[in-house]
Amino acid sequence: MKLYDCTSAPNTRRVRMFMAEKGIVIPRVEIDIAQGENLQSNFLSKNPRGVLPLLELDDGSYLDESVAICRYFEEIQPEPALMGHDAKSKAKIESCQRHIEFDALLPLADVLRNSVPHFKERALAGTSGVIAIDALVERGITSYHRFLERLNKNLEDQPYVAGKTFSIADITALCALDFAKWAKLKTPEHHTHTLRWYAHVSARSSASA
Numbered sequence: 001m002k003l004y005d006c007t008s009a010p011n012t013r014r015v016r017m018f019m020a021e022k023g024i025v026i027p028r029v030e031i032d033i034a035q036g037e038n039l040q041s042n043f044l045s046k047n048p049r050g051v052l053p054l055l056e057l058d059d060g061s062y063l064d065e066s067v068a069i070c071r072y073f074e075e076i077q078p079e080p081a082l083m084g085h086d087a088k089s090k091a092k093i094e095s096c097q098r099h100i101e102f103d104a105l106l107p108l109a110d111v112l113r114n115s116v117p118h119f120k121e122r123a124l125a126g127t128s129g130v131i132a133i134d135a136l137v138e139r140g141i142t143s144y145h146r147f148l149e150r151l152n153k154n155l156e157d158q159p160y161v162a163g164k165t166f167s168i169a170d171i172t173a174l175c176a177l178d179f180a181k182w183a184k185l186k187t188p189e190h191h192t193h194t195l196r197w198y199a200h201v202s203a204r205s206s207a208s209a
Ligand SMILES: N[C@@H](CCC(=O)N[C@@H](CS)C(=O)NCC(=O)O)C(=O)O
Pocket: 009, 010, 011, 012, 033, 038, 050, 051, 052, 053, 064, 065, 066, 067, 122, 124, 125, 126, 127
């Protein structure tokens, strides 16, 4: 297996962190998104969507989407379980994941891609020629703030995002909060539950993977 990766991107970090939690080590190929390496024919022949992460399997096929890649690793190496262990916990983790993706990661991507001059004509991941829309910046910030409010409330009476145990939902939330830093979107100081959780999860060795 081989992972096509980009060290600075949030979705690739989700997969690296997931693998580190499971102790999975495979070769990695760095693709420079900022320089548009993901839009060149060599990468597009592997993933026509032009996005990362991308996993190359031993049979020569490719798998994209960070959660699908994590699912693959969870199936081939179930322990430690990061995607739940029974019907309820699996569904709860998936629900949390979708909240974080739709309410934080995608809106944050909108903030980045519609405000940074470098992405002015690359306003959607994996494309060229899609022009930025200013209004999406404000909308993205609003969504992210709503997400933060709910996250803090959620962490009031449980140690981890999806409940009592560490899961992929913590990985995704951590990657979202760190991704927000480039836009100087900080967690408010009165969000004490989130700040406690953030310090705890950031201290895991996988967080620097
Ligand atoms: N839903 C996808 C999102 C993939 C995605 O947007 N990846 C970004 C990096 S975080 C990318 O490849 N961007 C390419 C670009 O900016 O052109 C996943 O979870 O894998």
